[in-house]
Amino acid sequence: MVVGKAVLSGFSRIFFNRLWEHLKPGGRDLGETIRSSIDFSPIWTIRVGKLSIPVTGAMVSLVVSALILIVLGMWLRRGLRKHKISGKQALAEKLYLVVINLSESFGMNRRQAETVLPWTLTLGLYIFVSNAIAVVQLPAAAMNPAVPFSLALFAVALIIVMGIRLLGLKGFWYSLIDPIPGLLPFNLLDYLIKPVSLALRLFGNVFGGFILLQFVKTVVPLIFPSILGLWFDVAAGLLQAVIFMYLTTSYIGEVVEKSNNTLERIAQKRQLSEEKV
Amino acid sequence: MEKSLVALAAALAIGAVGSIAAYAISKMAGKAFDSMARQPEVASRVQTSLTIAIVFIETCAIYALVVSLLLVFVF
Numbered sequence: 514m515v516v517g518k519a520v521l522s523g524f525s526r527i528f529f530n531r532l533w534e535h536l537k538p539g540g541r542d543l544g545e546t547i548r549s550s551i552d553f554s555p556i557w558t559i560r561v562g563k564l565s566i567p568v569t570g571a572m573v574s575l576v577v578s579a580l581i582l583i584v585l586g587m588w589l590r591r592g593l594r595k596h597k598i599s600g601k602q603a604l605a606e607k608l609y610l611v612v613i614n615l616s617e618s619f620g621m622n623r624r625q626a627e628t629v630l631p632w633t634l635t636l637g638l639y640i641f642v643s644n645a646i647a648v649v650q651l652p653a654a655a656m657n658p659a660v661p662f663s664l665a666l667f668a669v670a671l672i673i674v675m676g677i678r679l680l681g682l683k684g685f686w687y688s689l690i691d692p693i694p695g696l697l698p699f700n701l702l703d704y705l706i707k708p709v710s711l712a713l714r715l716f717g718n719v720f721g722g723f724i725l726l727q728f729v730k731t732v733v734p735l736i737f738p739s740i741l742g743l744w745f746d747v748a749a750g751l752l753q754a755v756i757f758m759y760l761t762t763s764y765i766g767e768v769v770e771k772s773n774n775t776l777e778r779i780a781q782k783r784q785l786s787e788e789k790v
Numbered sequence: 791m792e793k794s795l796v797a798l799a800a801a802l803a804i805g806a807v808g809s810i811a812a813y814a815i816s817k818m819a820g821k822a823f824d825s826m827a828r829q830p831e832v833a834s835r836v837q838t839s840l841t842i843a844i845v846f847i848e849t850c851a852i853y854a855l856v857v858s859l860l861l862v863f864v865f
Contacts, residue, residue: 713852714845
């Protein structure tokens with residue numbers, strides 16, 4: 514009993530000392546604190562036989578956000594009905610219709626939009642959850658420069674594969690030929706520039722927000738960072754996820770539209786040559 | 791001397807590009823609001839186009855932010 518009390522008072526002394534050290538405003542070396550908080554090295558290494566797989570903070574965030582989305586999906590799936598739908602089903606249907614209308618407004622028809630929807634909506638939700646997870650002090654996934662670049666590579670692969678799947682190889686070739694065949698190098702250059710811009714936009718927003726929040730946490734650690742975190746983590750994550758999804762859908766719609774334009778032009782030429790004969 | 795030049799470069803990069811981007815977006819938004827008030831039935835199309843244009847202009851400002859962060863943390 515006496516030993517217990519001594520341990521408790523010792524613990525509370527250390528705890529409150531540490532808490533005051535953490536909470537007192539000012540008095541810290543700003544540059545060193547910010548520089549030391551940018552750490553992309555592995556926090557853990559999984560050993561499987563001879564392999565050792567490094568695990569970084571961003572990977573933890575990605576896996577946790579994937580689990581959250583799986584649970585969310587399973588929850589939304591239960592109790593789907595055709596009539597007298599529940600509130601959550603109405604919300605899910607509204608989200609579905611918003612993305613379908615977005616895809617259709619970029620030049621796809623309904624069947625093509627329904628093919629593309631699972632990929633782009635998952636991409637958008639994944640980016641949102643893995644960056645908004647920073648409010649629970651897990652590192653935001655797009656802070657690590659590897660994550661936005663791999664997401665952008667995936668988006669470009671998605672554009673090309675969806676183009677071939679929706680239009681066939683010949684249709685995809687037509688989309689590269691669109692106004693005149695001499696513009697082929699520029700259409701190909703598009704596929705190199707688009708992922709760079711997508712990745713840098715996402716990385717710049719999330720990393721810049723992280724640096725600013727570290728600065729605020731160093732100077733005023735108490736309540737202010739969490740209020741700012743609502744804008745810089747959650748709202749910026751949502752906005753950047755929506756923009757990523759919007760632009761990916763826009764690029765897929767551009768491929769479809771260019772292919773349709775070329776098909777029309779070929780049909781017109783054939784008609785003109787038939788009329789001449 | 792070198793550190794102060796690096797700090798100056800980082801500040802100039804984001805300051806110049808950010809202010810020009812903000813000016814461009816404000817002019818564009820003003821015209822968009824004018825056209826939405828003049829013709830309310832095309833308001834949603836104008837808003838969509840405004841959003842796309844803001845995204846592209848903001849990207850340039852974010853490129854400048856990445857450059858200045860790179861300058862501060864690498865040099």
